[in-house]
Amino acid sequence: MSYIQGETGDWEIVIGLEVHAQVISNAKLFSGAATAFGAEPNSQVSFVDAAFPGMLPVINERCIEQAVRTGLGLKAQINLHSVFDRKNYFYADLPQGYQISQYLQPIVGKGEIVLDLPDGSSRTVGVTRLHLEQDAGKSLHDQHPAKTYIDLNRSGVALMEIVSEPDMRTAEEAGAYVRKLRSILRYLGTCDGNMEEGSMRCDVNVSVRKPGAPFGTRCEIKNVNSIRFVMQAIEYEARRQIEIIEDGGKIDQETRLWDTTKFVTRSMRSKEEAHDYRYFPDPDLLPLELDAEWVEEIKRTLPELPDDKKARFIGEYRLSPYDADVLVSEKARADFFEAVAKGRDPKLAANWVTGELFGYLNKAGKEIEESPVSAENLGGLIDLIADNTISGRIAKEVFEAMFETGEKPADIVEKKGLRQVTDTGAIEASIDAVLAANADKVAEFRSGKDKLFGFFVGQVMKATQGKANPALVNEILMTKLKG
Amino acid sequence: MSLDKATVAKIAHLARIKVPDDELDHLAGELSQILTFVEQLGEVDTQDVPPMTSVAAQTLRRRKDEVTDGGYRDAVLSNGPETAEGFYVVPKVVE
Amino acid sequence: MTGLTHLTMAAALDGLAKKEFTAVELTEAHVKAVETIRPLNAFITETPEQALTMAKASDARRAKGEAGPMEGLPIAVKDLFCTKGVPTTAASHILDGFKPEYESTVTSNLWRDGAVMLGKVNLDEFAMGSANITSHHGNVISPWSPGEVGNWSRQLVPGGSSGGSAAAVAARAALGATGTDTGGSIRQPAAFTGIVGIKPTYGRCSRWGVVAFASSLDQAGPMTRTVEDAAIMLRSMCGFDPKDSTSVDMAVPDFRTALTGDIRGLKVGIPKEYRVEGMPAEIAAIWDQGIAWLKEAGAEPVEISLPHTKYALATYYIVAPAEASSNLARYDGLRYGLRVEGASLKDMYENTRGAGFGKEVRRRILIGTYVLSAGYYDAYYNKARQVRTRIKWDFDEAFKQCDVILTPTAPSTAFAIGEKMDDPIQMYLNDVFTVPASLAGLPGMSVPAGVGSDGLPLGLQLLGRPFDEETVLRVGQVIEKAAAVTATPPFMA
Structure with a gap:
């Protein structure tokens, strides 16, 4: 079982995740300023984003559509009536003194995500809700010894906060959850899932308990920005909590940070004070009403999502669940495979894609989008094997050359005189x-x-x-x- | 409802308004008086009455996803009490 | 030409059209008038150069045959409207030095139609007040104050929060002024100073670029010396604005054409609950007089009931401070206005906001913070929102029986600075007749109807159905004509 061994016996970790996913849109949620990453500080800031007196929010229709699309992708309930609330607190990178969010009536309700675990089994994690909210700006603490610098470029960018049920029990499951969610968001085109650039960030809720006991007190680890860190933070935090409890202590419910240099979690000083967010409906906005027909229209245009694609790959191409998983984890991979497999032996295509190609890409640190070997050329290589121009063994040599040069397999075979002797x-x-x-x-x-x-x-x-x-x-x- | 000094101090802190200690008592009295006044609403039967968010009888209008604003950093920063290198500047924040 | 400042807007438009005088001449006369009334402290910022530049441009447009509906009319702007390049203070210390880089939609509309800006007028800090005694820039004195100018025997308040607007218009320093009304801030000062003020339906005027007090209640409107002028100016101020999500996409009528004087057969609702206990006899008398005038003009008074009237003030004093506590969170010393340094960010916030807000604003932020806080939200804020719904329903019912509602505007004539000041509740009671329509988002107008025993102006209030400003204006003009008030303030430019 997936328990942690403590001095007093087994412990179970209980994990829930809140993922903040930046919505792919040209302009911000409530202003017409741009959202592109990496711009000069404060160059993508409107008077609305900087909360100047008399400025008012007007919602971006694309962001609503993206939230609905994501909700549908998570097989979730779409709420045709939802409300924007103000979450009031003071912070240097929160110009309005409140964040416009959705509290009691979010745009998306309950949904689910199916995790594909390494042992081939799957597990369903509940999604509690998804709501739209504004991102805050960015505080830079390292520019000056006594000052903090504020960049509001991100202020007002649309985020989807996707909240899971506390359904996960191991760091691996949490990792699989984030990976799967990211994959779904990328398939949908609603978030680029780029964790390094901060377009996907996780708040991780961790508690521990004896198997079968009620939930323990949880700690929230804020703003973890990679899947590896999510898993490491969970492992560390669980052990920290177990030690405290086994030493006769008790867990304080608090907000913690993952220290990416010391690999520990630590209490966040700025969040020590008890918050009272004083949520209330934003009087500058009206309730958001969606048309059921419009939602249906979005549903009709949803792409095939990883779970369905996997099922199809297994059924149509007779792939193993493992190969199918590997191929559908990213849409670009699945598309590549299908291009190679078209009119060819799918098993052979899968072997070449998941074996040679992924191996070489992995070694070169490249994404499938950057592959020097195009799907067309890999297909051509397989064709050369099928028509006996080259043997399977020679094909590997040809592939190596293709990966290095990006040339066509037939050209390489000719140039190197690798044509098979059939005389x-x-x-x-x-x-x-x-x-x-x-x-x-x-x-x-x-x-x-x-x-x-x-x-x-x-x-x-x-x-x-x-x-x-x-x-x-x-x-x-x-x-x-x-x- | 009568507010005590400590509660007023707590609210003042939530609202980030510095209130000198010697004003807390007087303020507690004033605020309590206002709260007592508004508590007459308790008499109104509001069972099944929807709370009003806006009197505007319409639904939320949406704008197109187009970049139409921003890109004027100098204008955004021109009123800033302290700025440097294109940033707003505040006393050091410890996270 | 001194007579120019005593013209109505309608007359000034005529004179300009007939080339009896130019916009520059009209503006020069007003610029001088603005200087003359300085003892009233009505203006926070005078903009004479800008006024003359605008007037010249206006004359040029008129010469080209491109005169707008308010071409060449000098007006004052409540210092709650953001004006590009001109300091905008909201009468608060916390906005010290703030110069907007943008122009509010309402003032943009006015300039588009040819109006000329004389300057920014005083108000209660963040429009919170009913006497214009909470401004960081000092009290505004009503031109109706008796005695020698600057050495008045009684310093009367002009009402609030649009006190500077009211004083400037009443004292003939501006042909009109913009006001804003959250719970009566246009109508009550209009009544106190003997002028006309109309708050249109919520959603008619864009709130974009107007410093927010309580978002679900704030509405801009004109303050003028006649109903006709109010119709002229309202038309220019109104209009759909895609930048305000609560702005209503609806055509703006030419309100002047509604002023037919014909109110025959119109049903005028008289709400029995407004006959509050202890209502001064002269207030009751002017109300009865108003009913009689409308009856004479062929309208039919009907008694109506607005059962939740007595709860309106309590509702208002929860809803407005709650929204204000959040709306005013942005004044943190970080991006504009006052900053009082501190060792930490938190200290800087607390020092800045502690020093930057006056007592009344502080009081309302604290009340608002409290009623929204955990454990109290349902008992106070949500309850108030529910009662607000019932107040709205009351009006919906009433307007099934009548076309317009007539009430007094304020429970008394103007009081003197220093009176009613110790007790916030006493001060809040000033808004007892104006607040219900604010909560329901209805158009409301105060029209001069006479003077009280103290010789000070009394106003009557007309309330209409949503977006039926036309009926309100038409009936208002009938009262204006019937009342034919001739009294003028003792101090005029």
């Missing part, structure tokens, strides 16, 4: 030479030492630099040996 006369000549040179072994074979057949094949292939058609070699060799 029976030439093969017979090679075989005759090998048999003549190894008369003793021929005698042994004929006296019943069948195992030597492989030796002869090897010698012939060596003599032809691997270019002889293996099937022909087998056939002619057998005839001659028996003769």
Whole structure:
């Protein structure tokens, strides 16, 4: 089982995640300022985002659509009536003194995410809700010894906060959850899932309990920005809590930070004070009413999502669940595979994509989008094997060259003279030479030492630099040996 | 409802308004008086009455997803009490 | 030409059209008038150069035959409207030095139609007040104050919060002024100073660029010396604004054409609950007089009931401070206005906001913070929102029986500075007749109807159905004509 061994026995971790996913849109949620990453400080800030006197919010329709699309992708309930509230608190990068969010009536209700675990099993994690809210600006603490610098470029950018049920029990499950959610968001085109740029951030709620006991007191680890850190933070935090409890202490419900240099969680000083957010409906906005027909229209245009694609790959292409998982985890991978598999042997295509291609990409640290080998060229390579132009073994050599140069497989085969020898006369000549040179072994074979057949094949292939058609070699060799 | 000094101090802190200690008592009295006045609402039967958010009888209008604003950093910063290198500047914040 | 400042807008438009005088001449006369009335402390910022530049441009437009509906009319702007390049203070210390880089929609509309800005007028701090005694820039004195100018025997308040607007218009320093009304801030000062003030339906005027007090209640409107002028100016101020989500996409009528004088057959609702206990006899008398005038003009008075009237003030004093506590959170010393340094960010916030807000604003922020806080939200804020719904329903019912409602505007004539000041509740009672329509978002107008025993102006209030400003204006003009008030303030430019 997935328990942690403590001094007093087994402990179970209970994990819930709040993921903040930046909505893909040109302009901000309530202002017309741009959202692009990496702009000069305060260059993408309108008077609305900087909360100047008299400024008012007007909602971006694209952001609403993206939230609905995401909700549908999570098989969630879409609330046709939702309300924007103000969450009131003071912070240097929160110009309004409140964040416009959705509290009691979010745009999306209950949904679910199916996790595909490494052992091939799957597990369903409940999604509690999804709501739209404004992002805050950015505080830079390292520009000046006594000052904090404020950049409001991010202020007002649309976020979807996606809240899970406390359904996860291991760091691996939490990692799988974030990966799957990111995959779904990317399929939907609603968030780019780029955690380094902060367009996806996780708040991790962790508590521990004895198996079967009620939930323990949880701590929230804020703003964790990679899947690896999510998993590490959970492991650390669970052990920290177990130690405290086993030492007779008790867990304080608090907000913590993941220290990415010391690999520990620590209490956040700025969040020490008890908050009272004084939520109330934003009087500058009206309730958001969605048209059921409009929601249906979005539903009709949803792309095939990872779970459905996986099922189809297994059914249509007869792939193993493992291969299917690997291929559908990113839409670009799945698309690549399908382009290769079209009109070819899907098993062979899957093997080449998940084996050679992913191996090389991994080693080179490249994404599928940057692959030097195009789907068309990989397909061409498989075609060369199928029509006996090259053998499978030579194909690997050709692939290596393709990955290095990006050239077409046929060109490489020609240039390097790797074309398979199918001329029976030439093969017979090679075989005759090998048999003549190894008369003793021929005698042994004929006296019943069948195992030597492989030796002869090897010698012939060596003599032809691997270019002889293996099937022909087998056939002619057998005839001659028996003769 | 009568507010005590401590409660007033707590609210003042929530609202980030510094109130000198010697004003707390007087303020507590004033605020209590206002609260007592508004508590007459308790007499009104509001069972099943929807709370009003806006008197405007319409639904939320939406704008197109187009970049139409921003890109004027100098104008945004021109009123700032302290700025440097294109940033607003505040006393150091410890996270 | 001194007579120019005593013209109505309608007359000034005529004179300009007939080339009896130019916009520059009209503006120069007003610029001088603005200087003359300085003892009233009505203006926070005078903008004479800008006024003359605008007037010249106006004359040029008129010469090209491109005169707008308010071409060349000098007006004052309540210092709650953001005006590009001109300091905007909301009468608060916390906005010290703030110069907006943008222009509010309402003032943009006025300039588009040819109006000329004389300057920014005083108000209660963040429009919170009913006497214009909470301004960081000092009290505004009503031109109706008796005695020698600057050495008055009684310093009367002009009402509030649009006290500077009211004083400037009543003292003939501006042909009109913008006001804003959250719970009566246009109507009550109009009544106190003997002028006309109309708060249109919530959603008619854009709130974009107007410093917010209580978002669900705030509405801009004109303050003028006649109903006709109010119709002229309202038309220019109104209009759909895509930058305000609560702005209503509806055509703006030419309100002047509604002023037919014909109110025959119109049903005028007289709400029995407004006959509050202890209502001064002269207030009751002017109300009865108003009913009689309308009856004479062919309208039919009907008694109506607005049962939740007595709860309106309590509702208002929860809803408005709650919204204000949040709206005013942005004044933190970080991006504009006052900053009082502190060792930490929190200290800076508390020092800035402690020093920057006056006592009344502080009181309302604290009440608002309290009623929204955990454990009290339902008992106070949500309850108030529910009662607000019932108040709205009361009006919906009433307007099934009548076309317009007539009430007094305020429970008394103007009082003197120093009176009613110790007790916030006493001060809040000033808004007892104006607040209900604010909560329901209805158009409301105060029209001069006479003077009290103290010789000070009395106003009557007309309330209409949502977006039926036309009926309100038409009936208001009938009262204006019937009352034919001739009294003028003792101090005028």
